[in-house]
Amino acid sequence: MNNEELRVGVFVCDCGHNIAGTIDTADVAAFSEGLPDVVAVVRNRYTCADPGQNEIKKAIAEHQLNRVVVVACTPKIHEPTFRNCVAEAGLNPYLMEMANVREHCSWVHFQDKEAATAKAKDLVRSAVERARKLEAQEEKSFPVTDAALVIGGGVAGIQAALELADGGHQVYLVEKQPTIGGNMAALDKTYPTMDCSI
Amino acid sequence: MMDVGRHPKIKTLVNSEVEEVSGFVGNFRARIRRNPRYVVAEDCTACDECARVCPVAVPDEYQQGFSSRKAIYLPFPQAVPSAYILDMENCLGSEPIACGRCAEVCEKKCIDFDDQGEVLEVPVGSIVVATGMKVYDPRMNDEYGYTRFDNVITSMEFERLICAGGPSAGHLVRPTDRRTPKRIGFVQCVGSRSATRGVPYCSNICCMNTVKQTLQIHEHYQDASTTVFYMDIRAFGKGFEDLYRRSRDNGTRYVRGLPGNVEEDPETRDLVVTVENTTTGKLEQHRLDMLVLAVGLEPHKGNGKKTVDEILNLSHTSDGFVLEAHPKLKPVDAPTRGIFFAGCVEAPKDVKDSVTQASAAAARALNLLGAGKVQVEAITAMLDTEQCIMCGVCTRVCPVNAITASNKKQKQFPSIIEAACAGCGTCAAECPTDTIAMRHFSDAQILAQVEAILAEDRMSKILTFACNWCSYAGGDMAGTSRLQYPPSVRLIRTMCSGRVDEKFIWHAFRLGAPLVLVSGCHFSDCHYIDAVTWTQKRVEKVWSRMEKLGIRPGRLQLEWISAAEGQKFARVMRELHEHLHRVTPAEVEETIRILEKQPPVPGRSKTAVAAATA
Numbered sequence: 120m121n122n123e124e125l126r127v128g129v130f131v132c133d134c135g136h137n138i139a140g141t142i143d144t145a146d147v148a149a150f151s152e153g154l155p156d157v158v159a160v161v162r163n164r165y166t167c168a169d170p171g172q173n174e175i176k177k178a179i180a181e182h183q184l185n186r187v188v189v190v191a192c193t194p195k196i197h198e199p200t201f202r203n204c205v206a207e208a209g210l211n212p213y214l215m216e217m218a219n220v221r222e223h224c225s226w227v228h229f230q231d232k233e234a235a236t237a238k239a240k241d242l243v244r245s246a247v248e249r250a251r252k253l254e255a256q257e258e259k260s261f262p263v264t265d266a267a268l269v270i271g272g273g274v275a276g277i278q279a280a281l282e283l284a285d286g287g288h289q290v291y292l293v294e295k296q297p298t299i300g301g302n303m304a305a306l307d308k309t310y311p312t313m314d315c316s317i
Numbered sequence: 318m319m320d321v322g323r324h325p326k327i328k329t330l331v332n333s334e335v336e337e338v339s340g341f342v343g344n345f346r347a348r349i350r351r352n353p354r355y356v357v358a359e360d361c362t363a364c365d366e367c368a369r370v371c372p373v374a375v376p377d378e379y380q381q382g383f384s385s386r387k388a389i390y391l392p393f394p395q396a397v398p399s400a401y402i403l404d405m406e407n408c409l410g411s412e413p414i415a416c417g418r419c420a421e422v423c424e425k426k427c428i429d430f431d432d433q434g435e436v437l438e439v440p441v442g443s444i445v446v447a448t449g450m451k452v453y454d455p456r457m458n459d460e461y462g463y464t465r466f467d468n469v470i471t472s473m474e475f476e477r478l479i480c481a482g483g484p485s486a487g488h489l490v491r492p493t494d495r496r497t498p499k500r501i502g503f504v505q506c507v508g509s510r511s512a513t514r515g516v517p518y519c520s521n522i523c524c525m526n527t528v529k530q531t532l533q534i535h536e537h538y539q540d541a542s543t544t545v546f547y548m549d550i551r552a553f554g555k556g557f558e559d560l561y562r563r564s565r566d567n568g569t570r571y572v573r574g575l576p577g578n579v580e581e582d583p584e585t586r587d588l589v590v591t592v593e594n595t596t597t598g599k600l601e602q603h604r605l606d607m608l609v610l611a612v613g614l615e616p617h618k619g620n621g622k623k624t625v626d627e628i629l630n631l632s633h634t635s636d637g638f639v640l641e642a643h644p645k646l647k648p649v650d651a652p653t654r655g656i657f658f659a660g661c662v663e664a665p666k667d668v669k670d671s672v673t674q675a676s677a678a679a680a681r682a683l684n685l686l687g688a689g690k691v692q693v694e695a696i697t698a699m700l701d702t703e704q705c706i707m708c709g710v711c712t713r714v715c716p717v718n719a720i721t722a723s724n725k726k727q728k729q730f731p732s733i734i735e736a737a738c739a740g741c742g743t744c745a746a747e748c749p750t751d752t753i754a755m756r757h758f759s760d761a762q763i764l765a766q767v768e769a770i771l772a773e774d775r776m777s778k779i780l781t782f783a784c785n786w787c788s789y790a791g792g793d794m795a796g797t798s799r800l801q802y803p804p805s806v807r808l809i810r811t812m813c814s815g816r817v818d819e820k821f822i823w824h825a826f827r828l829g830a831p832l833v834l835v836s837g838c839h840f841s842d843c844h845y846i847d848a849v850t851w852t853q854k855r856v857e858k859v860w861s862r863m864e865k866l867g868i869r870p871g872r873l874q875l876e877w878i879s880a881a882e883g884q885k886f887a888r889v890m891r892e893l894h895e896h897l898h899r900v901t902p903a904e905v906e907e908t909i910r911i912l913e914k915q916p917p918v919p920g921r922s923k924t925a926v927a928a929a930t931a
Contacts, residue, residue, distance in 0.1 A: 263689055
């Protein structure tokens with residue numbers, strides 16, 4: 120991967136008016152074209168929607184992209200979306216980076232459109248630079264022991280133990296007292312049904 | 318309870334405690350100690366012969382001390398397992414001359430005075446913590462004369478008195494004369510919602526428990542009069558308002574105001590309660606036969622022994638209950654993967670909510686067990702032993718015990734348990750030889766962002782490191798709330814502020830950053846338990862180094878902003894924007910000159926560190 124020629128695609132999202140209402144996304148897209156190793160720039164109305172994702176997949180194939188930068192919203196919402204998207208196009212999902220120009224820019228600077236656009240460009244530049252350093256990663260998986268430990272035999276522990284055991288898993292229910300039941304067993308009736316606690 | 322006892326997939330270990338847990342998500346190992354019961358539970362038929370001949374009587378805890386039990390006893394009729402237990406503290410002993418009568422009469426011969434208990438080790442994939450809470454003890458503050466007046470009882474004691482299986486077989490009697498009380502008062506918020514007594518939070522269950530108890534009284538005794546002294550009635554759950562209305566319709570009087578004084582009439586042992594009714598503004602006196610204190614719920618505290626929370630390295634919120642991975646999105650997950658919460662250990666809650674949460678916790682655990690394997694996001698730490706000097710720092714700072722200890726003498730390098738690594742990056746930031754690298758949040762990636770941000774027009778920018786879970790999310794919250802702030806901030810996201818290596822900060826200053834902000838979670842919110850404490854220590858170290866070098870420490874700021882604090886995020890950005898204007902280009906140039914002359918971070922190679930520490 121180290122000696123591979125970097126080919127970065129930048130996908131600028133309008134997010135309807137959410138981003139484009141404040142930020143001049145055409146300007147941001149044009150700016151992106153001049154950034155190092157950027158070989159494709161696409162502007163979308165909604166990048167997260169199927170047509171937007173298809174644009175990414177198409178561009179990956181057409182331009183042999185090996186890095187993708189999505190200029191849109193917070194990665195806390197759509198990072199999994201775009202990771203899956205690039206993976207479907209055959210790219211390692213860790214080679215996708217997002218620039219958050221919505222929560223961190225258009226929504227918080229809508230009183231100063233020019234400054235917001237300038238900041239958005241900066242965020243794209245930073246994201247592209249990070250993307251250029253990204254490396255493919257493999258998620259590891261480990262086997263899981265098919266048993267659960269439930270600590271505490273009150274009403275919560277009892278319920279959790281039953282659910283897990285009914286699901287077919289071995290459960291160890293550990294209770295400090297000589298009987299299960301906990302505080303609930305000391306109650307007479309319980310609300311709102313007014314029936315017995317035990 | 319019975320279902321648990323019968324379930325072939327549940328091994329119930331009563332009289333037992335978890336002593337140690339090792340391992341990581343999907344692969345835990347628990348050491349459980351079964352304390353001696355002195356009765357072979359599997360063989361015991363609960364025939365009661367032993368208890369009948371036992372000469373020792375002690376107060377029965379289950380009945381709140383209102384009746385007695387023997388030294389060998391069944392905790393309560395429906396106990397699971399349905400087996401007796403010998404209370405060795407009160408037993409006279411097994412020697413025939415001392416006693417030993419129970420063993421004589423036991424047909425099954427299941428009494429074993431030599432029971433030593435046992436230690437079990439079990440491998441488990443997931444852990445549900447359901448250790449509950451404790452009920453507030455009104456003795457500490459002699460709440461409402463509880464320790465002086467026998468007819469002042471707690472809500473838990475009331476439960477036994479009204480219960481058919483209780484000491485009075487469900488006939489409500491008052492302790493002093495065993496007569497049925499006709500005038501019963503309830504005091505709310507005993508030990509709750511107080512800055513000085515008990516706990517400051519609302520204990521959640523007491524209002525509805527009192528409503529329930531007034532209804533029970535009226536069910537049993539139509540002529541009884543009930544009065545509830547309260548601050549607010551919190552009947553917020555499904556069906557709660559109906560019960561509250563029924564209680565009022567039954568004639569229960571709700572007086573807004575907590576009693577200022579409770580006295581006992583020495584002759585009748587009645588209680589005279591003085592209260593300011595804050596609805597009418599008038600002082601009232603109520604003569605009552607019995608007063609019930611609606612006591613609140615508290616988190617368990619350790620009593621010398623290591624608690625489950627300590628064994629599992631669980632953090633707590635300021636109220637003392639366990640801290641969830643996320644209060645809204647992962648409310649039953651511990652920050653450590655594979656551990657889940659159910660019931661009052663997380664916060665006070667009633668039976669329905671405990672059951673709901675237990676099902677949720679089980680679902681989360683099932684998710685893990687059902688998958689059969691656990692996938693770990695590739696943001697974990699990697700260790701290159703070539704540079705390692707086995708200093709032990711990484712093992713010490715790791716908040717999730719994911720790095721095994723090194724041993725210099727045995728030339729044993731530390732190793733990273735990838736499945737346990739939560740990816741905070743504190744080890745990478747603290748490692749003196751840069752032996753540890755972070756996947757997907759590498760030095761090269763973060764430094765490239767620093768350089769990109771400061772490439773142009775640097776004097777107008779606040780370079781900010783923001784942790785993924787709190788501060789970055791706080792920025793998102795400011796966005797969704799459309800809170801406006803100046804466009805000077807440039808965020809670099811790391812999973813945890815613990816990842817912010819001091820070299821990132823120095824690199825920013827060397828490139829002419831006027832202002833650098835490191836922001837992370839509040840200590841109680843840190844997603845990586847206590848990683849944020851290392852952030853603070855590191856920033857303090859950089860501050861003192863800045864001072865020595867002649868760089869104004871105020872140019873490095875530290876802020877704790879939670880995911881919910883969009884307002885704070887915006888305010889901090891506005892304040893720092895003002896601060897930005899006070900940094901002059903000359904000051905920045907001077908900093909660059911200073912740092913060019915004297916690199917503040919020594920070389921990170923093995924030899925350089927060895928030389929520096931020699």
